[in-house]
Amino acid sequence: MLRRLLVFLVHPCFLPSSGGNGNMFYAVRNGRRTGVYHSWEECKEQVNKYQNASFKKFSTEEDAWDFVNGESSQSASDYAVVYTDGCCSSNGRHKARAGTGVYWGPAHPLNSSERLPGRQTNQRAEIHAACKAIEQAKSQDIKKLAIYTDSKFTINGITNWVPNWQRNGWRTSTGKEVINKEDFERLAKLSEGMDIQWMHVPGHSGFQGNEAADHLARKGAGKAL
Known part of the structure; x- marks a missing residue:
């Protein structure tokens, strides 16, 4: 004492x-x-x-x-810790290839590397990587989750922008339609009933978990749809 x-x-x-x-x-x-x-x-x-x-x-x-x-x-x-990342080669171009990576730890059975379905963009990949992590957490009855991501876009979106978009009928402050509406709707729905702490980690800065998630995302982008 x-x-x-x-x-x-x-x-x-x-x-x-x-x-x-x-x-x-x-x-x-x-x-x-x-x-x-x-x-x-x-x-x-x-x-x-x-x-x-x-x-x-x-x-x-x-x-x-x-x-x-x-x-x-x-x-x-305590919070279960997971790292998520999304990547897209040739982002914004016709031949873009996007993938998602979810890293729980060395040789962890839940580690995931997948090709992003639908529109191939980096931002969608980041959102869907987080969605995948939450889905996995729920499958393991995990209620408290700390998600580490280098995507400020995803963090700002789910914590700040989504509530405002919902109040505005899913339109931005300038009245435009939200480009990634369906993706954020899915993320918001999955987050219900979860205690999630969104943690930003700088990308490509030597953080082992982030680097591992990035590797999985790049591997996923190389897979066929």
């Missing part, structure tokens, strides 16, 4: 923040700064783009600190 108190005192960022999310506690075991945080945004600052980050969400602060200190807890509600 004394150790926990000392850590709490020396790190002011661990103090309860205004506007937190109630009774949930976010524990970071491996990140820029380990400790217990009172909101997902604070936790995200410590784990986003951090190689091999380890974090979990708890309903009690005691369980959260147990996780930080390496002690086991029966009430841990």
